[in-house]
Amino acid sequence: MRLKSLGGGKSLIILSAVIAVAYFSVLRLYSSDDRQHQHGVSKQQDIPAGTLPGGPFTLVDHTGRTVTDKDFRGSFLLVFFGYTHCPDICPLTLAEVSATLKALGKDARYVRPLFITVDPERDTPEVLASYVRAFHPAIIGLTGTPQQIRSVTKAYNAYYAKVPLKTNGKVSQSSHYSVDHSAFTYLMGPNGNFLEVFRFGTSPEKMAEKIREVLKKERN
Amino acid sequence: MKKLQAMSLIALVAAALVGWSMRPAGEKRLEDINLYVFVPSKAAPEVTVIDTRSDRVVTVLKLGQTPDQVLVSEAAHRLVASNVSNKSISIVNPDTGETEKVITLAIRPERMVLSPDGWLVAARDLATGSVSVMSLQRQSQLTQVDGFKEPYGLTFSNDSLYVADRGTGKVSTISLVQGKVIGQIAVAEAARAAAKGDRPGGSYGISELTHTPNGRLGFCALRGGRELAVIDLINEKKIKTLAVGWDPSRPWGTADGRLMMVANNGDRTISVIDTGALEVVATLPGAADVSAINTGWFESVAFVISRSENKAVVLDLMKLKKVGEIPLLSEPGPGVVTPDGKKLYVALRGSNRVAVIDTRERKVTSMISGVGHEPSDATMARSNNYCH
Numbered sequence: 001m002r003l004k005s006l007g008g009g010k011s012l013i014i015l016s017a018v019i020a021v022a023y024f025s026v027l028r029l030y031s032s033d034d035r036q037h038q039h040g041v042s043k044q045q046d047i048p049a050g051t052l053p054g055g056p057f058t059l060v061d062h063t064g065r066t067v068t069d070k071d072f073r074g075s076f077l078l079v080f081f082g083y084t085h086c087p088d089i090c091p092l093t094l095a096e097v098s099a100t101l102k103a104l105g106k107d108a109r110y111v112r113p114l115f116i117t118v119d120p121e122r123d124t125p126e127v128l129a130s131y132v133r134a135f136h137p138a139i140i141g142l143t144g145t146p147q148q149i150r151s152v153t154k155a156y157n158a159y160y161a162k163v164p165l166k167t168n169g170k171v172s173q174s175s176h177y178s179v180d181h182s183a184f185t186y187l188m189g190p191n192g193n194f195l196e197v198f199r200f201g202t203s204p205e206k207m208a209e210k211i212r213e214v215l216k217k218e219r220n
Numbered sequence: 221m222k223k224l225q226a227m228s229l230i231a232l233v234a235a236a237l238v239g240w241s242m243r244p245a246g247e248k249r250l251e252d253i254n255l256y257v258f259v260p261s262k263a264a265p266e267v268t269v270i271d272t273r274s275d276r277v278v279t280v281l282k283l284g285q286t287p288d289q290v291l292v293s294e295a296a297h298r299l300v301a302s303n304v305s306n307k308s309i310s311i312v313n314p315d316t317g318e319t320e321k322v323i324t325l326a327i328r329p330e331r332m333v334l335s336p337d338g339w340l341v342a343a344r345d346l347a348t349g350s351v352s353v354m355s356l357q358r359q360s361q362l363t364q365v366d367g368f369k370e371p372y373g374l375t376f377s378n379d380s381l382y383v384a385d386r387g388t389g390k391v392s393t394i395s396l397v398q399g400k401v402i403g404q405i406a407v408a409e410a411a412r413a414a415a416k417g418d419r420p421g422g423s424y425g426i427s428e429l430t431h432t433p434n435g436r437l438g439f440c441a442l443r444g445g446r447e448l449a450v451i452d453l454i455n456e457k458k459i460k461t462l463a464v465g466w467d468p469s470r471p472w473g474t475a476d477g478r479l480m481m482v483a484n485n486g487d488r489t490i491s492v493i494d495t496g497a498l499e500v501v502a503t504l505p506g507a508a509d510v511s512a513i514n515t516g517w518f519e520s521v522a523f524v525i526s527r528s529e530n531k532a533v534v535l536d537l538m539k540l541k542k543v544g545e546i547p548l549l550s551e552p553g554p555g556v557v558t559p560d561g562k563k564l565y566v567a568l569r570g571s572n573r574v575a576v577i578d579t580r581e582r583k584v585t586s587m588i589s590g591v592g593h594e595p596s597d598a599t600m601a602r603s604n605n606y607c608h
Contacts, residue, residue, distance in 0.1 A: 047534055047544035047582040050517045082607070089607035157518035157538075159476035159606065161496060163434065166454070180434055180477060180608045184518070184560075197518075199559045200605045 052194040053186055055155030059116065059148055062129040062141035069192050075112045076195075076211065077188040081158045081181055083119035084131040089183045089200065090115075091135075097185065098136040099204035100211070107215055108138065116142045118160035118181045120149050158182040187211065190218070249315045253294050253601050257556060257565045258314075259574055260290040260301070260599075261592035267299065268591045269314070270565070272558050275576050275586045281317035283310065289331065294601035295338030296356040302329040302343065309341065311359055321359040325352050334602065335376040340396065342381050344371045351383055351394065363399035368392070373428020373470070377435045377453065384440060386425020391440060393456065403456050407440050407449045415444075423485070427470035432477040432495055434608035439480050439493070441468035448482055448491070450498055460498055464491035472513035474522075475561070476606050479537060481522060483510035490524060490533075492540060502540040507533050512554035516561040516579030523564055523577065525552050532566070534582050546584060548575055553596050559603035567595035574598055 058068045078097055082090035094115060101108040115132055117123035120143050123131075128141030144152070153160055160181040183200035187210065195214055198207055250256055250269070256278070257270040267281040267290055287301035287310075298320070299312040307328055311321045327350045329343035340362075341354045349368040354361050369387025376382075380402075381394040389408035392401045407426050415424060427441040431453060438451035444467055450460040465484025468491070473480045480493040483506055490506040490513070493499065507526030514523045515537065523546070524533040532546040532555075550570025557564050557579065564577040574595060576586040 044546060044583050045544040047546075048536075049582060050520050050536075050580040052580075053518065086607060157520055159478055159519065161478070163436075180606065182476060182518070183605050183607050197560055197562075199561075199603060201603075 051157070053156040053158075053197070054188055054192055054194045055152075057148070057152040057155065059142040059144040059152065060125055062125050062132055062143075064125045067142070072112060072114070073192065074190050076110050076190060076214065077186075077192075078111060078113040078207075079116065079156065079186040079188060080114070080184075081116050081118050081153060081156070081160065082183075083117050083179050083181070084123050084127055085119065085178070086181075089181075093183065093185060093200065094132070094135040094139065096202070096204050096207070097139065100207040101136055101138060103204050103208035104211060107212060110215060111138075111211060113139045114142055115139055116149070116152060118149060118153065118158075119162075119179050120144055120146055122175070156186060158184070187214070189214070253292065253297055253314065254559050254603060256314075256600070257574070258290055258292055258299060258599050259567055259591045259595045260287045260597055262286070262569065262594035262596040264593040266592050267301070267312075268595065270574065270588060270591070272563060272565075275588055277588065277590050279317075280592065281312065281314065283312060283317070284319055284322075285310070288329075290597065290599055291332055291334045291341065292599055292601045293334060293338040293356055294603075298356060300332065300334070300341050300356070302332050304328045304330055309343065309354060311356065323354055323359065323361060325361060326350070326364060327352055331374065333374045333376060335396075336378060336602070336604075338602065340376065342374045342376065344368075344374055344383070346370050346372065349387075351381070353381065353394070353396065353399070365394055365399070365401060367401075370425065372425060373440075375429045375431060375438075377431060382429045382431075382438065382453075384426050384428050386443075389426055391426070391429050391438070391451065405451055405456050405458060407451070407458060408442050408445075408447070412442070412445070423467060423469070427468065430471040430473055430480065432473060432480075432608075433475065433604075433606055434477060437495060437498075439471040439473075439482075441470055441482055443467060443469065446484075448493070462491075462493060462498070462500055464500065465489040465503065469510055472515075474515045474519040474537065475604075476519045477608065478519065481513050481535075483507075483513060483524060485510060490522075490535065492535075492537075504535055504540070505533065505542045507531065511552065514555040514557050514564050516557045516564055518561060521579055521582060523555065523579075525555055525566060527551055527553070532577065544582065546577065546582070548584075549573060549587075553598065556598045556600045558600065559605065561605070565598040565600075567591070567598045569594050569596055 097113045132139040132141040165176045185198040187196040259268040265283045265286045269279045271278045285303045288304045289302045291300040301310045309323045310319045327345035332343045344351045350366045352364045371383045372386040373384030383392045391405045393403040395402045423443040429438045429440045431438045438453045440449045448462045448464045452459045466486030468482045471480045471482045482491045490504045492502040494501045509528035511525045511527045522535040534544045536543045549568040553567040555564045555566040566575045574588040574591045578585045
């Protein structure tokens with residue numbers, strides 16, 4: 001009744017305000033994400049955070065040269081752990097890394113893909129050289145002593161385990177094995193800092209998009 | 221006054237436009253199904269869809285019936301919803317919410333599991349002792365295998381289905397090609413497995429079998445007891461019995477296969493088993509009534525979700541120690557971790573919300589509301605970031 005007693009302009013303003021408030025209340029009901037300060041979430045314990053992947057390493061590249069993480073400073077790195085006898089995951093990932101470089105076009109010059117073996121026994125620099133060249137000339141194969149490989153995988157929270165293959169329930173030869181391993185691809189920054197992790201199967205377009213995003217940030 | 225009127229009208233139109241752009245969509249093409257969390261309601265025929273990039277509800281799928289369980293198949297780009305009372309499984313298009321097919325079964329699908337390739341679904345019925353296997357490609361039942369006493373746990377491998385029968389203490393192997401039982405592994409004596417003694421929650425019998433990602437080893441707990449059986453799945457035999465805590469529920473493994481964890485509900489501990497050494501390497505503080513153990517951040521952390529204690533116990537899997545607890549609102553269900561291992565989503569049934577936990581920060585970073593009535597579960601398409 002009070003609304004009637006007001007002028008037409010005022011009632012329209014009040015009506016508009018009421019509709020707007022009601023509309024946003026409904027929206028909030030459907031799509032709100034209530035942040036930390038609400039619902040007791042702020043009472044969380046101070047739990048130490050997990051470590052970020054990355055750290056110092058000393059390895060041997062596919063030309064036989066000893067390299068450390070410092071040799072790659074100034075470049076963005078795409079780091080992947082695998083082995084040349086891998087039947088599926090490794091060749092697929094390296095093919096996707098190659099496609100990512102292609103998708104990056106000229107920006108690919110800022111990115112150095114590292115393929116670090118988790119099978120140093122069989123993956124010598126020579127073996128790695130012919131393997132990585134089959135995918136893209138920019139990919140650098142890295143190997144090392146078992147201890148060096150253990151150290152770099154630990155720094156990257158990467159998993160690997162040698163699995164003897166059996167024939168008729170018996171281990172046939174000591175060289176007859178596969179290696180279970182992580183299939184993440186890590187994007188590292190020019191200072192060796194962790195930027196992003198790509199799950200197995202991330203499309204080259206998505207990887208290139210993310211790399212372009214960090215390159216843009218770096219330039220700004 | 222006219223100016224004021226005009227401004228208020230503009231404001232209203234602007235509010236409407238902003239609102240329209242943020243509306244919960246009725247039909248939304250989910251390009252990459254791996255990016256979405258699906259939250260079924262226990263009290264309404266609906267599944268809420270959350271975009272993991274924004275942690276916002278993007279759509280609510282309206283189903284014909286209230287789902288008892290929902291699975292997500294990336295391969296088929298479909299949801300599978302069970303309805304126990306109607307003895308049916310519905311295949312739902314997540315883009316439209318349309319139920320494409322209702323498969324009527326002869327059994328009550330009390331629990332369902334999805335095959336690793338995402339094309340097969342198995343369901344079991346304890347009362348009839350039957351297991352049904354369905355194809356999402358054909359959208360029909362492939363086979364029904366009867367004759368189990370209590371087919372409690374179902375676990376797919378690449379070419380077979382393991383059925384943990386708590387009535388007999390045996391794990392049976394069903395060949396997916398032949399559609400019949402082709403082998404049995406004795407895990408516990410039948411009498412011990414089936415004995416319903418004075419145990420917490422009345423649990424008894426063998427748990428479901430959890431296998432390592434490479435499919436070589438299986439782990440099966442004796443609920444109500446203090447044992448965990450280790451099974452060589454290649455040669456189909458029990459190879460070891462490990463002593464764990466009291467009343468182990470079931471084993472959960474890390475995605476890389478390095479560790480297996482067993483929640484001992486009786487003494488509120490977690491037994492951590494190194495799958496290489498096949499030894500219990502740590503017994504850590506846990507919680508009661510564990511609904512799941514979720515792992516993330518390069519498998520360096522585990523979150524033990526306790527339904528009755530409304531919290532997640534945080535375990536550092538590198539240091540093998542408890543590092544803290546995250547309080548959660550009422551009735552947290554089993555959680556799901558994003559394919560990159562960065563975020564954990566936990567449905568909080570009692571508060572109609574979903575908690576988002578950053579697995580590196582080990583903190584709740586968001587509470588999502590508008591996730592339906594009594595959200596019972598949070599589920600995603602299965603992913604694999606390890607080569608085995």
